[in-house]
Amino acid sequence: MPERRHEHAAELQELGLAAPDDTTMHYLWQIVDEGVLGASRHVKLSNELMAHLIETHEDGVERARLVAGFIARTRGHDTPVIGNNLQLLLAGLDAVPAAEQARELRERIARWDASAAERKQRLVASAVSHLSGARGILAFDYSSTVAAIVIAMAKDGQAFELVVPESRAIAGGARYLEDFLPAGLSVSFIPDAAIEHGMQACDAALFGIETLRADGSFLNTIGSRMIARLAGPMGVEIYGATDMLKLDRRSYGGHRPSPAIRTYDGVLKTGIDMPGIETVTTRAPELEVIPANLVTSILTEHGPVPPAAIWALGREMFDMDKGEPA
Secondary structure (H helix, E strand, C coil): CCCCHHHHHHHHHHCCCCCCCHHHHHHHHHHCCCCCCCHHHHHHHHHHHHHHHHHHCCCHHHHHHHHHHHHHHCCCCCCHHHHHHHHHHHCCHHHCCHHHHHHHHHHHHHHHHHHHHHHHHHHHHHHHHHCCCCCEEEECCCCHHHHHHHHHHHHCCCCCEEEEEECCCCCHHHHHHHHHCCCCCCCEEEEHHHHHHHHCCCCEEEEECCEECCCCCEEEECCHHHHHHHHHHHCCEEEEECCHHHECHHHHHCCCCCCCEEECHHHHCCCCCCCCHHHCCCEEECEEEECHHHCCEEEECCEEECHHHHHHHHHHHCCHHHCCCC
């Protein structure tokens, strides 16, 4: 994956600002270069980065604004929750006296993190109850929300087989092992080409959600739609797990762009040394749309929601009947 964090350093240089410190660059590696995975985790890391900047730099508020814009344009391109979070944190900050902006932003971040933790707790508790009795769970591509659900199910005393396919797109399966093994879970870790085999032991497949759309469809890592299509004939239910803040409100007005294309040179070409390899293209999407008709339910902080009900729930949550979609 391209090391996009260095683009932010170049932007600061063009503005005549000092280069970002090592801590900032490490946060950007985790977020925009996806050194760690999961949209929810990237939201939290973005908040931590802004808090770091306002604590350690005299021009921290300006730097926080700049890094927020950079993250929204890059990692947030296909994941509106990241940009939405940053926009809400900074909204109206100009109306606050300059001397008080750092304190105000710090307090906003603290309130936001507490609220997000409470919503996630409700989501996980509801999902554990709903999935009670599942004989097997397939967790595809890393999501911190899905990991929390699976670990909570095990702590609740539920017995189930856990299948984790490895996606070569961004090595999301290995990231699950980092959470599941310390929790003492037994994992069947299989190549993604063996997904159909692994699903034979499961009656539910769990996905994180990068972006939720108003029609109940959602975006997740490539390979997700293939699993959803296999699931029906095999009797496997498909669940997306998300905080409703990942709802892309622009989708009410028809804004449903195709996922961005990236290159997979690092994944596919590493270790291949032969004449002409540089001419081989590896461009493909990182995300894909899982249609609502393939989804059993969306697991949210409001409980399990049928895909067809996302439209009404979203409008109610965001008071969208009082005005145009944001």
